Amino acid sequence: MVGGSKSVSTDRTTGRKIKISQEAVVVGISVALFLVFSVVLDKFLSEGNIIALLKNVSILGTLAVGMGFIVVGRGIDLTMVAVMVVGVAFSIWITSWGIDFTLAVLLGALLVALIGLFTGIMIAFAEIPPIFATLAIASSVYGAGRFVFASDVLYAPNNVAWLKWVGSGTVLGIPASVIIFGVVTLVMGVFLRKTRFGRLVYAAGDNPNAARTMGLPTRPIIVTQYVISALIAFTAGLIMTGLVTGINTTLYSSSLIYDVLLVVVLGGIGLSGGQGGVRNVVVGTILVGILTNGMTILNFSYTSQNLIKSVILLSALAIDAIINPRDEQTSQSGDI
Template sequence: MTQDPQTPARARRRIKITQESVVFAISAVLFVIFSIFLNNFLTQGNLLALLKNVAILGTLATGMGFIVVGRGIDLTMVAVMVVGVAFAIWLSSQGFGFGQAILIGGLLVVACGLITGILIAVADIPPIFATLAMASVVYGGGRVAFNSDVLYAPANIGWLTFIGSGTVFGIPASVAIFAALAALIALFLQVTRFGRFVYATGDNPNTARTMGLPTRPVLISQYVVAALIAYIAGILLTGLVSGINTRLYNSTLIYDVLLVVVLGGISLSGGQGGVRNVIVGTVLVGILINGMTILNFSYTSQNLIKSLILLAALALDAVINPRDEQTSQSGDI
């Protein structure tokens, strides 16, 4: 009996290894190792803390992933998050109801996203420079206005308390909200015409523009949506810790978010990946940070390790998704 010479090639195609599957496997291995060798890792308190931290990181990464799929980047997310929520809390201290304050803070966040999107889509400023400058403006304006590092939300706000300590079918409310948001964005990208426009713009902005797609409105809308997602992450954080620390802007959180996105497998070349990649990357980074914290790694050591992993992920992305001449000339980050 003769063997079909194409059989090995077909088998290799069926057993295709992706970055997403590799990251998922590493996450599982790390979880098992930490469970065996770290005494406090499998405790209920630690697992709850891990899930709640993952909810904040994953929510921010969902917004960043939404931007990166369209071949952009948004360094304003943490600034918008802390200033938007701080503004809402400040309004509540000036006599506004907390619900009203949250809505007005949302309008501020939408304005920030709109300005950022216009700078990128209309003024043609590269996203990395536009968002870096905008982040400094937003944070600096917030610092001048509030003149305080930490602002605490009013006590006895039922829905905010539920976000911090409530559960949905036994799952922490913040995790359930993150899961619902991730599902909504995934559906939005995969099913709607706007989602297809985002992928097309990320794949090749010049071709998308030539085909008559509304690339500028798409870009502007992306940054507005990302700003609102960052605001939701800020509300989740406020529910968990009863306030917001504006100095969080000076932390490495934005780089953790980028690490999640790139590590999960969303290419910086645009037009590829989705929310599933964000979830995989969030799980790995969440487990890694939690394990390093239990091992009592210093803040500097943790940042060094995460930076090395980010560099490795960027190098891997460059190898897996090389940019040809046509791609490199269109829509550079």
């Protein structure tokens, strides 16, 4: 199954069954929230706020694309924020050795790819459940980064033209960060839907045991997924660095990873695997972005915002468990 979660109701006048997708419900809620905030909040429709909303959504959405890719394959990746901050911080840190920043970024990409490779091997070959493997690796990566960098905040060189464009450039009035998010989304959408590897990810996520029985290379698929996820997280980190001219490694301790999970689950990518896609990520990103922006304008405290989002995430997980029940194979393999 490659579509979003759906529920079925019956039209009493015709007796015909009507399929209502979770994606459609989320779109409807997003539109309603946008209209309410537009009327109630004076600053919501201001140019500055809309641009800020779009830029924040680009970071969250890019991370969610990587997470969605992993969840479709019946996994989870809690290393994404750690990989993002440590990978970019490493790139900035080695520029102090006289290395050109662009080359440093390539070396940072190599580092995060190796972390993703190690994560994938631990899950695919050592068969450690993803939630435990990624949680432990995330903590280790962040701890090692803090030890090496000896600083919470690292600032990128201010003379890098392409990084300035990422932070403040526009194309036809659209922020460059949003364009990058759009490109990542488009590429991943085509990759999942139109390539053989993408179809293998869906097959392995839908029924891992059947995929192995059919001779599909499930272990290499898992490893490749985590490498790609790490590189997508690194891309999100570069977007953030362009926007704020640096990276704050303490972001690892924030609720960002839970926001990413909230986007994925709300959008309709079931944790049971084998369904959903980047379109679900986009609608989930829009909803969470609008909700967070509105709460910020309303002066909700950071704690209050996290509480509200946590309740929404718990509700979404409960609904997902009902709509996409965990099968016997899922329970045995300990997928998350």
